[in-house]
Amino acid sequence: MIRFDDVTKVYPGSKHPALNSISLEVSKGEFVFMVGASGSGKSTFLRLALREEKATKGVVRVSGKDVAKLSTWKVPHLRRTIGAVFQDFRLLPNKTVFENVAFALQVIGKPRHAIAHTVPEVLELVGLAGKEQRFPHELSGGEQQRVAIARAFVNRPAILLADEPTGNLDPNTSVGIMRLLDRINKTGTTIVMATHDHEIVNQMRKRVIELEHGNMLRDEVAGVYGYSR
Amino acid sequence: MRFQFIVDEILIGLRRNIAMAISVVLVTVVSLFLVGLGFLAQRQVDTMKDYWYDRVQVSIFLCGDGSTAAGCADGKATEAQKEQIQADLAAPQLAAYVDKVYFETQDEAFKHFKEQFKDSALSENVTVDQMPESYRVDLKNPEQYQVVAELFTDKPGVETVESQNEVLDRLFALLNQLKLGAWMLAAVTLICSVLLVATTIRLTAFTRRRETGIMRLVGASNFFIQLPFILESMIAAAVGAGLASVALVGVTKFQIQDRLAQSLTFTNYVGVGDALMVVPWLFVIGLGIAGVSAFLALQRYLKV
Secondary structure: OEEEEEEEEOOOOOOOOOEEEEEEEEOOOOEEEEEOOOOOOHHHHHHHHOOOOOOOEEEEEEOOEEHHHOOHHHHHHHHHOEEEEEOOOOOOOOOOHHHHHHHHHHOOOOOHHHHHHHHHHHHHHOOOOOOOOOOHHHOOHHHHHHHHHHHHHOOOOOEEEEEOOOOOOOHHHHHHHHHHHHHHHHOOOEEEEEEOOHHHHHHHOOEEEEEEOOEEEEEEOOOOOOOOO | OHHHHHHHHHHHHHHHOHHHHHHHHHHHHHHHHHHHHHHHHHHHHHHHHHHHHOOOOEEEEEOOOOOOOHHHOOOOOOHHHHHHHHHHHOOHHHOOOEEEEEEEOHHHHHHHHHHHOOOOOHHHHOOHHHOOOEEEEEEOOHHHHHHHHHHHOOOOOEEEEEEOHHHHHHHHHHHHHHHHHHHHHHHHHHHHHHHHHHHHHHHHHHHOHHHHHHHHHOOOOHHHHHHHHHHHHHHHHHHHHHHHHHHHHHHHHHHHHHHHHHHOOOOOOOOHHHHHHHHHHHHHHHHHHHHHHHHHHHHHHOOO
């Protein structure tokens, strides 16, 4: 699904690479944690997969395609196959829950009847049935993140990238979000989640890739956050 | 859905940036109005050429009794000199220029003079003898009057060669200056409107960075993200072009046709029809400039 071959990313004006010859492969339907301290390269990994950035060296493949070779006008089509969720939710404050999720379909030109049909379905899936007309500021942090997940998933992407989705949430709420992500993963969606939440990683027992200063420290099946920490 | 959605986005954008939208409209009005004035000045020159060139003649005045010009050393033009001039006018090398030739006798000249100055004391005091004889030459191309003028000036029996073209040329030069001036001012204000559109886009892109960020993330096409921005500035430009057109037609109707044409009747003037013909161009120029500068600004301020 996602494959990195000897990928290095150096941001302009920076001496140290944010990612340093990383090679790894994430298969279809996998659930992968990327762990590591801030600045270890987790977010860069996700940005490269979304082609928000281009690799300085090496090849990034998503669904078998070399993303560096995509022409600019095809990049949106790549992004339609990838859902993305962030720590800060990134909802539109002046739109309701329904409108926030519908927005993702409107801007890719989905017809109105399809939107009317799909949005309630996905809101039901994330556990927000009945809250369609609420505004983001009327919701708790956990609920807001559910809206963001609904928006990322409404187009049924093959891959869901989550950048510290529980970073702003308390532990109980985080557990709920993890259950939701797990459920989405069970529908066959590949999930890559960057986090530094020890407990979550230790509980879930999924594949763990640890980064430090852009280097890959380990890649373990059913791993934990770290022995030494 | 798509169409409705884009319309909504544009309305939101225009409402948020109402002050900027108004300034884009105003600058566009001024610059397009000046462009229009330039076009009208051009039309005025053309109109006057059409009007006058049908009427202008080259007049070859012959020597009279008291003439002092170089060609009049022999006193009043003799029959031989007249025949020579007539023959020259009919010569094959002038056939390309000369259309028709009339001879105006002293009697005819006296009659014309009396008509022209019938309300003035002058007409009481002239006599037939004081009137010059002349050849009146209609030209095929009135703009080439110089050829005839040069050929006959200072010829024996010719006192002077005159043409209204000399006056007209000065008038046309003046109108051309007006046109150039209007277009130079228009160029300056058009540059202003380009920069203003770019600044507006930059601000709008900033205030909407949240929306556009999400749009990019969920895979909206570049065209779809940029379209509301481009349409917004084009709508502002269209409103500006509309107002400029109203102003231009208004000026033609009320200032030129209703006032100038009534008070200075020596020629005819551009009319509302001419102004209406300029209107589409104002829209083309206004929309084109807004669209192109919006597009270029987006390349810079809205990374995809």
